[in-house]
Amino acid sequence: MTDGAVQVVATRPTPGTPRPYDFPEVERTRLANGLSLVVANLPGRPLVSATLVLGNGAGDEPDGDAGATVLAARAVTEGTERFDAIALVEASERLGAAIHADAGWDAMSIGVDVPATRLEPALELLAEVALHPTFPTAEVDRLRDERLNDLLQAEADPRRRADEAYSATIYTAGSPYRRPSGGTKESVERLDPARLRTAYQRGLDPARTTLIVGGDLAGIDLAAITERLFGAWGSSFGAGSTGLVVAEGAVRERFVRVLHRPGSVQTEIRIGHIGLPRRIPDFHALSVMGAILGGLFNSRLNTKLREEKGYTYGAGAGFDLRRAAGPFAARAAVNTEVTVPAIVDILAELDRIRDEPVTDTELKSARDFLVGVFPLRFETPGPVVGALAGLVIHDLPDDELARYRPAIEAVTVDAVQQAARSHIRPDAAAIVLVGDADAFGSDLEAAGFGRLVIERDAGPQDEGRDEGVQEALGPLDEGSGGPTEGGEEPEPEPTTG
Amino acid sequence: MPTQPTVSFTDERLANGLRLIISVDRLAPVVAVNLWYDVGSKHEVEGKTGFAHLFEHVMFQGSRNVAKAEHMALVQAAGGTLNGSTWLDRTNYYETLPSHQAELALWLEADRMGTLLDALSQENLDNQREVVKNEKRWSYDNRPYGSWYEKLQGHLYPPEHPYHHVTIGSMADLDAASIEDVSAFFRTWYAPNNAVLTVVGDVDSDAIRRWTEQYFGGIPANPSIPELGDLSLPAILGEERRETVHDKVPLPRVYVGFRAPRFGDDRLDALDIAAQILAGGKGSRLHRRLVRDERIAQDIALVPLGFVGGASIVAGWATVRPGVAIERVETALHEELERLGREPITDDELARARALIETEELGGLSRVEERADRLSMYATLFDDPDLINRMLPRYLAVTADDIQRVASEVFRADNRVVLTYLPELPPADTVAATEDSITPIDVADAPQAPDDEEVAA
Secondary structure: OOOOOOOOOOOOOOOOOOOOOOOOOOEEEEOOOOOEEEEEEOOOOOEEEEEEEEOOOHHHOOHHHOOHHHHHHHHHHHEEOOOEHHHHHHHHHHOOOOEEEEEOOOOEEEEEEEEHHHHHHHHHHHHHHHHOEOOOHHHHHHHHHHHHHHHHHHHHOHHHHHHHHHHHHHEOOOOHHHOOOOOOHHHHHOOOHHHHHHHHHOOOOHHHOEEEEEEOOOOOOHHHHHHHHHOOOOOOOHHHOOOOOOOOEOOOOOEEEEEEOOOOOEEEEEEEEEOOEOOOOOHHHHHHHHHHHHHOOOOHHHHHHHHHOOOEEEEEEEEOOEOOOOEEEEEEEEEHHHHHHHHHHHHHHHHHHHHOOOOHHHHHHHHHHHHHOHHHHOOOHHHHHHHHHHHHHOOOOOOHHHHHHHHHHOOOHHHHHHHHHHHOOHHHOEEEEEEOHHHHHHHHHHHOOOEEEEEEOOEEEEOOOOOOHHHHHOOOOOOOOOOOOOOOOOOOOOEEO | OOOOOOOOOEEEEOOOOOEEEEEEOOOOOEEEEEEEEOOOHHHOOOOOOOHHHHHHHHOOOOEOOEOOOHHHHHHHHOOOEEEEEEOOOOEEEEEEEEHHHHHHHHHHHHHHHHHHHHHOOHHHHHHHHHHHHHHHHHHHHOOOOOOHHHHHHHHHOOOOOOOOOOOOOOHHHHHHOOHHHHHHHHHHHOOHHHEEEEEEEOOOHHHHHHHHHHHHOOOOOOOOOOOOOOOOOOOOOOOOEEEEEEEOOOOOEEEEEEEEOOOOOHHHHHHHHHHHHHHOOOOOHHHHHHHHHOOOEEEEEEEEEOOOOOOEEEEEEEEEOOOOOHHHHHHHHHHHHHHHHHOOOOHHHHHHHHHHHHHHHHHHOOOHHHHHHHHHHHHHHHOOOOHHHHHHHHHHHOOHHHHHHHHHHHOOHHHEEEEEEEEOOOHHHHHHOOOOOOOOOOHHHOOOOOOOOOOOO
16 A cells, blocks of 8 residues: 655664763762751752652551551641641642652652742641641541542452452462551551551651752752751651561462452453562663563563454563562453463463573663663653652662663673573462453363462352462452552543553 | 743744644753644544544554554664553654654654555554453443543533544444554545644754654645534533443442533633632642541542533542432532632632642643643644743633633533442342432442442443
8 A cells, every 4th residue: 555655764763872861960968867868959940859758668567557657648748736737738739839748668758849949938848747747536537437448449440459469369468568558448447646656656767767859959058958947856766667578478389369350341460479679689680671571562461462462451560679579460451351361471471581581682672771761761850859769768879870771781681581580480470360250260270370269259269179279378358458549540531552 | 939931942834734843952861752643533423433543553553664563662772752642632642762862753753654554454453453442441441430431521512523422432433443444544634734743852953854854754745634614512511411320339429520611712721720729639629628528528529621622521520438428429519619600719729729730830841741742732723832831821810700700601500411320239229220310329238349340331
């Protein structure tokens, strides 16, 4: 169907000369009380991003208080010694700023994005929230109820259900990562202001706290502002946070766990096992390997499942790198009829990345992507501050970001294969599915991926051949929960490719 | 008050009609290349819904000098990011790259604008048809409450109006799409004189001009791009439309939708501010009353969606807390919306909304990708790319009177659609549930742990 009237140029352009790029200069200082101040002055960026990183995350909170740290982060903006919740939100809105506090597995952060001209009053509010929260009973009760309702909503959402069941499957009962960071129904029901205060105070130690600010800071004496707002903070309640997280894998051999969802038009697939912490010697090789296996658009998984087979809108794989070993998962949502062939293809790719060296083209594409996209990621202050927070959270050296691109460039074919062989174990992977088991259950049985458990309304039914399943999976009726951020809303938006 | 930096740009046309907008910004070593085609799902005809979007997928399947999926591979290997998207009024394609790779993006976009059909095959079409059907399942059919937006749009626009159907289309129409349909669509709409190309970032304007001429200059215009005809609609719906949907969701949810002034009408600016005051964060009226004070809703939202033909949409929802009567939530929702039309907002509410919108604009315009997309958008939809510099002043000029007036025009019972999502009843009780009525349900009596959720496809 060549159209002769059209003239295009067949010769591909060659790239110009790259403009040199370095991660922004960062200035690090410390107040007398131990608080660290990390500042990236970014000329021409008038929207400043500031984040206070506290050392308490959900990963090392006691089992009985699961969810307290995440809920405490939500509650710090619900009332302070000087302001009630409404006065606080109105004061920040007058500055055109929203103060957001969040806790994850590894840390808590209280942040604000605000025009540079209003940075100082915004930091005053941030300090008030961080240092003087009151955890009012009425607000804590409401937030707790909202979290419980969110857990109900998560049950109906196949994606959240699959993610939660996956974590509950791959970690042992003693591992916090087994549960949602926001806690389970049982633990959240117990939460009250006292437990939230305790969880919050675990992080209240200036010596383990860092204020990170990025943006156009011309004419702003940040050191003086920080000293004024945080210099008198001397109390140290922070002994309760150990930073130690148990993360043990529960999967010894391959098996399949299905959460039956009748009528489901797609099956949510998660395949994998526990992965790695962020601080590992082969981080850069792992990044390149992850891009080739399941990160790039033309990754092996997406090419196979989407561009060759049309099974899915997108397939990928990745390591969630936390202070302790977070999960590794390959994931896709596929139309119900192709559930079993999709699993076959995913397992084959997990084998292949271990068994065969990647091609030079694959290696070069992945390295060039990770190196080239680096300056794009840090165009604005928010991501710069986020990356600097990552260094603090994971105790990484100051030059980690400057080292990133040369370290990626140096990754070899052998290093990629070594990373895959060391860290991906398809023979000891859990296969967790949320979908219509009536449509694919017998095919699944016939496929022989491993022992098979199908959980229906009446509770788990072992359809496998031996009795070892319960031990391998752990208790199947353990409550599940949702991501810290609550349910995602299907806000209407343009349909993207 | 912080000042918004002015976006300076040049605006010109090639002989074949391609509009080229260049905005130089040396701050970061990055470039955004953004191409809007003046074609969207509103150009689809009955029986061919979902076609503009399916076509967008086909645009990544190769052209004369580019293999299937190679567009993605080349951009990512150049250290870039990319995507395309389709909406009622338009389709866009965009790449963000290290600035020394700008020429690559121009060459790739030109090759597919000129020669997509050279590479079109039944196999690739079938493959992307399956991908898009899985996108529909993933985004709508397999999600709790996933049908709401399609229902809302269907109620707000009459069946003969091109906004009546949603961009993702229907499974039946996707199944029926043929290779002849794809070819005809391409020949009709994918022409340089139906597109705007915007380049923003660390580039040399003369080089961009030279490359654009070199790569796009040989693609002929389509002299007969069809006119869409008159999309005008009555400003209001003229009646209240209600629908009850039984879905396997744990909590009931009330959705509301209203016809609103067209995108570009300054009354829609006032409505954007109104939405901020009603539902923008924890200081907003709906959050304060429904979530915080009365504690009858789990969450609330209100979002204006601007469209240029006939009418826009304002859509919102409140998720009902367990044990709360749905009517109470619906009544409170309507009361707060209608109150905005009766009573002026306070000076403080207006000041807070302005400050937040200012920050939002500052954030949006700080990225080359967003700046390029907005320049293309204002050029395509309004023939006025300089709107990028005038939108914030327009927002800041909105008065309390403007907000009260537009709220009284839009938030009326005879201009609204109400969708009520209820947890499915146990089989024995379903007889009692009637369609088209709001059936009060105490969630405590409904299934609490819907392990057996079905989706409303």
